[in-house]
Amino acid sequence: MSLLNGDFRAVRFFSFCLKRGWHESAGDSFGALRRSQLAGPRAKKMKLDLPRHNLPNRFLPWIAAVAGGILTFLGYAGFDRFYLEWICLVPVLWAIREQTPGRAFQLGWVAGIVAHCGGFYWIIHMFSEFAGVGWLPATLGLLILAAANGMVFAAWAWATRLVCRDAGWNVVWVSPVVWTAAEKLWPEIFPNYLGASQYKLSLMTQFADITGILGVTFLVVYANSTIYKVIERRLDKQPFPLRSTATFAAVTSLLLAYGTIRISTVDTLSSEAEKLTVGMVQANIGAGEKHNSPEYFLREHRLMSRGLVNTQPIDLIIWPESVFGVNLSSREGAFSPEFLGDLRTPMLFGTVLRLEQGGVRQAYNSAVLVNDSGRILGTYDKIVLVPFGEYIPFGDTFTRLYSWSPYTSRFRKGENEAPLMLGNHPISVSICYEDIYPGQIRTLMQGGPEKRIPEAMFNLSNDSWYGNTVEPMEHLALASFRAIEHRRTLVRATNTGVSAIVDPAGRIVLHSGQWTKEMIVGRIAMMRGRTVYALLGDWLGWACALIVFSGIIL
Structure with missing residues (x-):
């Protein structure tokens, strides 16, 4: 209750700022006109009713932008205040209401920087652990990343203000269209879709199998814009926006109905599908400890896996990312059963694979699938590498960078x-943060040249780089939408948590703790069929981008 009270106090403070500064913000020519029309006793009465405030009015938009950024990151997964995401952009919309597009850009950028500094604070730990840099350069790295990712906020604020001012379009629709386009078009090292905050609201997120996660983002921003419109009309003493609110209520009701129907359908299909029993090993050994004692790391996985197979039938044992390194002359061959713990069970595990290619040894962050005798059935090499952790951009050209x-x-x-x-089951495998990229997973779900559409998705990760922070939960929340988008079970094995099984409806049905030593066993459905999103991809993002460009040009 204390946390909720704190959130409500923040909302009340913003409401106070609205009442004080709505018509008196710097450069508010419309507000000045209103005040000139309200001369006389009524104006004096209004002036007496306004609470005194020490801050100059010109600072209020900047305070609102900062408040919007704070509300945004408090709504992220891991902070467990998803409801704040439905109002986080209201302060920013107020701040840019009568600003120039250029000033709106600045205000939006401030909100974005605050949001990403708060939500991505774990970047400091990652840079320190992953790249071996000090705290000062790591903090600088966070600021640079926040400034880059904050451009989504900046572009949204600029384009929303520009289109609403020049084209006269309704902010209720302009705002979500612009934001969705910005999330689609702006490249981010660590994508953080606003819609991911709603991962626990299963009934509300099922339409992601049509639109992808961008559709959920659209809905969240649409809610913010509608709430803002209600407040704007009230403070301007204009009629209640009945049409806008009724439309939003109708859209929400339709999505809830769709979610109810789809969950029932997907659950039925899952119950009828063939099942496999998978066992995940989370040894709770951090990256530093693994590096210092790789033999111990491998031995713990063998012992824990043996405990799994000795107690129940397991179809697949899963170890997390880069359990050990291995030198191979080719991608064929076999591991000795003794090396893998003599488990006599098919295994999927992460490894640093070093191959001789053209007389040069190349290293890959790989996943290897072996059968019950240790024979290699296939390998997957990570495609989306972490900049400055797994490679340095332009490092092959400028080798001194390393x-x-x-x-x-x-x-x-x-x-x-x-x-x-x-x-007989094709499976999709991704490594580390590849599962937060919808486009990358959609590519992997196309089935390759032979079009063998995967029946389940597996991800091997090592989130220990981020320490005891909210990052593992943010990672899982973002990844869980891949299950909805493709109607497949997602199995995530990690070194230190959070390991999980996400069902085809996007529900996290089993999960480990953070920094705990655990074994997770679950039955997963091997699903078939294609979703609209799997076929069409981010059509919503491209459509929104087209609308935005049309509004700017016309």
């Missing part, structure tokens, strides 16, 4: 997008 960051790996980018075959 001497400036000696802890950075020199992995090669993978090329094979085909699924791996577990018996």
Whole structure:
């Protein structure tokens, strides 16, 4: 209750700022006109009714922008205040209401920087652990990343203000269209879709199998815009926006109905599908400890896995990302059963794969699938590498860059997008943060050249780089939408948490803790069929981008 009270106090404070500064913000020519029309006793009465405030009115938009940024990151997964995401943009919309597009850009950028500094604070720990840099450069890295990702807010504020001012379009619709286009078009190292905050609201997120996660983002911003419109009309003493609110209520009702029907349908299909029993090992050994004692790391996985197979039948044992490194002359061959713990069970595990290619040894961050005798059934090399952690951009051209960051790996980018075959079942495998990229997973779900559409999705991760922060939960929340988008079970195995099984409806049905030693066993459905999103991709994002460009040009 204390947390909720704190949130409500923040909302009341913003309401106070609205009442004080709505018609008196700097450069508010419309407000000045209103005040000139209200001369006389009524104006004096209004002036007496306004609470005194020490801050100059010109600062209020900037305070509102900062407040919007704070509300935004408090709504992220891991902070567990998803409801704040439905109002987080209201202060920013008020701040840019009568600003020039250029000033709106600045205000939006401030909100974005605050949101990403608060929501991505774990970047400091990652840079320190992953790249081996000090706290000061790591903090600078966070600020640079926040400024880059904050451009989504800046572009949204600029385009929303420009289109609403010049084209006269309704902010209720302009705002979500612009934001959705910005999320689609702006490249981010760590994408953080606004809609991911709603991962627990299963009934409300099922339409992601049509629109992808961008549709949920659209809905969240649409809610913000509608709430803002209600407040704007009230403070301007104009009629209640009945049409806008009724439309929003109708859209929400339709989406809830769709969610109810789809969950029932997907649950029925899941119950009828063939099942496999999978076992995940979370040894709770951080990256630093693994590096210092790789033998211990491997031994713990063997022992824990043996405990799994000795107690129940397991169809697949899963180890997390980069459990050990191995030198191979080719991608064929076998591991000795003793090396893998003599489990006599098919396994999927992460490894640093070093291959001789053209007389040069190349390193890959890979996943390897073996059968019950240790024979390699297939490998997958990570395609989306982490900049400055797994490679340095332009490092192949300017090799000296690696001497400036000696802890950075020199992995090669993978090329094979085909699924791996577990018996008769094609499965999709991704590594680390690849599962937060909808486009990358959609590519992997196309089935490769032979169009063998995967029946389940697996992800091997190591989130220990981020320490005891909210990042693992943010990662899982973002990844969970891949299950809805493709109606497949998502199995995530991590070193230190959060390992999880996400069902085809996007519900996290099993999960581990953070920094805990656990084994997770679950039955997963091997699903078939294609969704609208799997076929059409981010059509909503492209459509929104087209509308925005039309509004700007026309």
